[in-house]
Amino acid sequence: xxxxxxxxxxxxxxxxxxxxxxxxxxxxxxxxxxxxxxxxxxxxxxxxxxxxxxxxxxxxxxxxxxxxxxxxxxxxxxxxxxxxxxxxxxxxxxxxxxxxxxxxxxxxxxxxxxxxxxxxxxxxxxxxxxxxxxxxxxxxxxxxxxxxxxxxxxxxxxxxxxxxxxxxxxxxxxxxxxxxxxxxxxxxxxxxxxx
Numbered sequence: 001x002x003x004x005x006x007x008x009x010x011x012x013x014x015x016x017x018x019x020x021x022x023x024x025x026x027x028x029x030x031x032x033x034x035x036x037x038x039x040x041x042x043x044x045x046x047x048x049x050x051x052x053x054x055x056x057x058x059x060x061x062x063x064x065x066x067x068x069x070x071x072x073x074x075x076x077x078x079x080x081x082x083x084x085x086x087x088x089x090x091x092x093x094x095x096x097x098x099x100x101x102x103x104x105x106x107x108x109x110x111x112x113x114x115x116x117x118x119x120x121x122x123x124x125x126x127x128x129x130x131x132x133x134x135x136x137x138x139x140x141x142x143x144x145x146x147x148x149x150x151x152x153x154x155x156x157x158x159x160x161x162x163x164x165x166x167x168x169x170x171x172x173x174x175x176x177x178x179x180x181x182x183x184x185x186x187x188x189x190x191x192x193x194x195x
Contacts, residue, residue, distance in 0.1 A: 030080075033066045036062065037061060043056050044082055051195075052090060054093065063081055079106070080105075084101070086100075091099045104125050105126050105127055108123045114152065115155055118153070120152055121153060124148050129178070135194060143181050144176050144177060145175045145177065148173040152166075154167060
């Protein structure tokens, strides 16, 4: 799944919580604005990186999500997500832990009508989307800089993000090192550090 989709899905979850809470809007204020936080955890065994290893996984997500009013009378809203995620991978057998942190800002910059209810979105993600701390305390800077996304969505003519239809994307424009994003980082290296 493309990174922008992950951000949009996280934002959509936050938006659903805001809508349930009945957040009021006025004038130039965002349509929706709120802080979010949630956790996930799992235990799994990795078998495709050498000898099997069982890992306890935990993740804490938090951030500020805003949905801003469309421009020039267009109903298509702009998404803003200032996010933070801390993931921990712990080897159950020896207690070694590898921590990944994700900190960044996802923001729709421009939304252009292509035709009907189909729009071309230009968005950026900036910050340190992925950095880590190895079990020995070594800090590892993985992804940092800026990614510019361009993608096409049929909004079906409304502001409801949950019914948008993703139609495709152009190759992202990447500035700065992003080995995780471009696929040069190997998950097995993380697993090997836990042995």
